[in-house]
Amino acid sequence: MTDTIRHVPPEPVSPEVVPETLEADFYGFQADLTPLEQEKAVQIRAFLEREVRPIANDYWDRAEFPHQIIQPIADLGLFGMQIAETAQFENSSVFRGWVALEIGRVDASTATFVGVQSGLSMNAIALGGSPQQRETWLPPMSRGELIGAFALTEPLSGSDSARGLRTTAERRGDTWVLNGAKRWIGNATFADVVVVWARDVADHQVKGFLVRRGTAGFTSSKIQGKQALRIVQNADIELVDVEVAEADRLPEIRSFDDVATVLRLTRAGVAWQATGVAIGAYEAALQYTAHREQFGKSLVSYQLVQDRLAQCLGNITACIALCMQVSRMEDEDRQSHAHAALAKAFTTTRMREVVAWCRELLGGNGITLEGGVARYFADAEALYSLEGTRDMSNLIVGRDITGVSAFV
Incomplete structure (x- = not known):
């Protein structure tokens, strides 16, 4: 029955x-x-x-x-x-x-x-x-009057952007000519300005350029078939002899180390974001199990459900604590690349566990948008990889604690 x-x-x-x-x-x-x-x-x-x-x-x-x-x-x-x-x-x-x-x-x-x-x-x-x-x-x-995008990742270069960036910049008088391709660039389908990172053919250092919407040779096309962060308008970008004035080059960016400083700050932000995603899934699962009845009583009355909810809350609490401290370190100007990387790797891993447990608590309804968890479950997979994968983030930490770089 x-x-x-x-x-x-x-x-x-x-x-x-x-x-x-x-x-x-x-x-x-x-x-x-x-x-x-x-x-x-x-x-x-x-x-x-x-x-x-x-x-x-x-x-x-x-x-x-x-x-x-x-x-x-x-x-x-x-x-x-x-x-x-x-x-x-x-x-x-x-x-x-x-x-x-x-x-x-x-x-x-x-x-x-x-x-x-x-x-x-x-x-x-x-x-x-x-x-x-x-x-x-x-x-x-x-003021929200202009929208920006940040074009670093390439079709053949993600984790190895520091050494493997293929987009080139060649100076010709007071003009730079950019050639290459970018991938997974958020906001790029409607951005007014795109910060494009390219390698100078003269000194082989990475430099930053402000490419305005409508610049000749610059095209962006929305990536189709995405199953995570679907609201984000990620794009493939092609740059064919794109001319950028010297006045639109970022003068304080002299190497990839400067790019890494930007990434350090945003990597800690992703750790906070991942913690929020875990909370969103947890709240949905808590509400669902409180209202769903099985065998004549609500799911939250069962020991196994309460145990799973407590595990979720433990992960969330640990993530908030870690994020609070890594942000305090930024306020005190003592946050390192390794500190931010550890926060990102830890929180996204714990987030992944939480959203999986919450989907499990919803059973079949866990794969529907109406159930309240499926969107978090799918989006978590993107956060787990972007702004430095778990593996690459842990290698940044490993280099810091051992003094030995394991990067290939």
């Missing part, structure tokens, strides 16, 4: 009842934020519940980007919070990480979009640009 089944799909939290703290923040880490930061966190949470959660599954299913959320995100001050001339309020690295957690908790694609705009594109200009470039690009990007 078939047992009685009752399933109530997760519903968005009403903005009027947005909690002051997250239930998954079991040890109360949010209390370490300043009062202003805590207030902002609740505002961001309310926006996400009101504007993003209700549409996330639909846009994910259609693999389209909801452009209507860009302006509200900018109005909240989430673009360029880490940059002096664009920060709308005083904030810490810990808070910026918490924002990535909050966004990832609702939608990893939206968190990735913000990370590309603010963490990669704007950081590259802030750290590598001239005063004029900073003045030209950063304020309108912070």
Whole structure:
């Protein structure tokens, strides 16, 4: 005989009842934020519940980007919070990480979009640009008027970008000519400016260039058939004799070491984002198991379910603790590449466990968007690999603790 089944799909939290703290923040880490930061966190949470959660599954299913959320995100001050001339309020690295957690908790694609705009594109200009470039690009990007992309990964070069970058830059007077290809470039289908990384044929060093939308020889095409982060508009880029003025070269980028500095900062952000994804899946599983009945009682009344939920919460708590400390180290200017790499590798691995356990708790409903976990489950696979795979991140840590590089 078939047992009685009752399933109530997760519903968005009403903005009027947005909690002051997250239930998954079991040890109360949010209390370490300043009062202003805590207030902002609740505002961001309310926006996400009101504007993003209700549409996330639909846009994910259609693999389209909801452009209507860009302006509200900018109005909240989430673009360029880490940059002096664009920060709308005083904030810490810990808070910026918490924002990535909050966004990832609702939608990893939206968190990735913000990370590309603010963490990669704007950081590259802030750290590598001239005063004029900073003045030209950063304020309108912070207001959401201009969108950026960050073109490093190539069809044949990902983890080995430091040595294997194939896109070339050749200087001809006051003009640089770029040739090559890029892949997996987020925002590139609609970006106003793309930070393109290319190897100078003269000195073989990696340099950065600001390529404006509509530049001759620059084409981008949306990658089709993606099964993770489907809202993110990733593109293949081709550069055929693309001419860029010397004035659009980032003058403070002299080698890949400078590029790595940008990646270090964003890698820690991905660790926070992954923690948010784990929380989102956990919350959906907790709500599902509380409402689903099997053998005459709710799933949460069973020991094995409670054990699995506790395992999820343990992973989440460990990830938040690690992220808090790595961000404190950034605030204190003592965060290293290895610190960021360990945070990214650890949190994405724990996230992967959590989303798998949560999908398991939902049974067959775990593979439907309506079940509330499937989107997190799929998106986790992308976060596990981007911004440095687990293996490459651990090798960065291994080099630091042994003094021996195991890179080929």
